[in-house]
Amino acid sequence: MTDVRGTVRLWLVPAVAVLLVVVLLGLSGGLRSGRGSQGRTAAAAEQLDLARWQLVVHSVELVPGEDYDPTLPPSLRVALRATFLGERSTYGFERGLVGVQGTGGGPLGTEEEPSVTSVRSDGFDPDVPQELELDFTWPKAPATPPAVVRVLVHDERLKDNYLFDADWVLQPTPVAHLDLPLTDQR
Amino acid sequence: MRSPSTTGSRWSRSGLLALLACLALVVAITAQTPDPSTDYRRRWADVGIGSWGEVENASVRVTSVRLTRSAVQSTYSDPLRTEVTFVVVTVEARVRQHQVYFDNLTLHTADDRDYEPRPDFIAAELAATPPGFTRAGTEVFEVPTARVPSAQLWFDADGAAFDVYALAVRVDLALDATTPVEPGPLQIEETTVRATP
Numbered sequence: 001m002t003d004v005r006g007t008v009r010l011w012l013v014p015a016v017a018v019l020l021v022v023v024l025l026g027l028s029g030g031l032r033s034g035r036g037s038q039g040r041t042a043a044a045a046e047q048l049d050l051a052r053w054q055l056v057v058h059s060v061e062l063v064p065g066e067d068y069d070p071t072l073p074p075s076l077r078v079a080l081r082a083t084f085l086g087e088r089s090t091y092g093f094e095r096g097l098v099g100v101q102g103t104g105g106g107p108l109g110t111e112e113e114p115s116v117t118s119v120r121s122d123g124f125d126p127d128v129p130q131e132l133e134l135d136f137t138w139p140k141a142p143a144t145p146p147a148v149v150r151v152l153v154h155d156e157r158l159k160d161n162y163l164f165d166a167d168w169v170l171q172p173t174p175v176a177h178l179d180l181p182l183t184d185q186r
Numbered sequence: 187m188r189s190p191s192t193t194g195s196r197w198s199r200s201g202l203l204a205l206l207a208c209l210a211l212v213v214a215i216t217a218q219t220p221d222p223s224t225d226y227r228r229r230w231a232d233v234g235i236g237s238w239g240e241v242e243n244a245s246v247r248v249t250s251v252r253l254t255r256s257a258v259q260s261t262y263s264d265p266l267r268t269e270v271t272f273v274v275v276t277v278e279a280r281v282r283q284h285q286v287y288f289d290n291l292t293l294h295t296a297d298d299r300d301y302e303p304r305p306d307f308i309a310a311e312l313a314a315t316p317p318g319f320t321r322a323g324t325e326v327f328e329v330p331t332a333r334v335p336s337a338q339l340w341f342d343a344d345g346a347a348f349d350v351y352a353l354a355v356r357v358d359l360a361l362d363a364t365t366p367v368e369p370g371p372l373q374i375e376e377t378t379v380r381a382t383p
Binding site for chain 1: 266270292300305308327328329330333
């Protein structure tokens, strides 16, 4: 009899403790489905200082496919000014720095990596700003697009691999987001 | 008198210790020696505009330096404008025994920033040149105006071994805050090559 009571106590006490933790977690909102951090709220024309880049996002437009081929899908075009802050010229813009989403944090259905357009050839020089257009192809853009879209800005960090030179890698969590009005130019 | 097996064991232990000591020495040397692929040592030659300097397999010199805010490579394209400064450097290279690519040519500023030539003017740059030929080219650098004074053109080495010094050339471009900036657009000529007389 003593053995049965001891066994019950052995299992019951930890079970009640775990249940209590789960209830407390639920009451504090910890069990709600999360969208993850999207960084601080920033505004259009605000200077965003990252580890190797300085960005100023101007606007977002929905533009039609190319003139030479109207069957091409439209694109979500993010206009921005990018300044490379490194010590030596680098080849191109790190396309993963900027992403787009719906304002609720859900995906829009655009392609993840944009094509980058500039009046310049590829190549960024230290502390020389360039105006860029990032085009995210949007194959199923709705006839009536959302009035506002969210632009996500990611940063990079230097990752040491202990064998070769350290590499810059993108951080998965955005450091800032901007909710910008979407102008339909189609 | 020791048995043969005892002597053999002592020898094998000494050999193992010697091997470990050698490995430790190799690790120490590797840790202290610069990586020859990136941290190679150079023998810099400091020259002025118009003077020849020696790099591996070639003699190089700067023939002129101009500043502008607008440059155009051909009469068919629009001028490229900048809100900072274009440093336009004309250069010449005489190549000797082996082909030279001139891939490591940068404008180095007083605060240790390195600017590569703008790829927009790639047809004007020094390019692969076979031995026995002299190539003339124009390098266009886009640089914040405050960094232009005291800038140098570096003809850096492509690489080196740990036991030799690579030849490299630094050219003082004689730029200061009073160097005039031409309104432009400057016409940037395509690179040319001719047999060295």
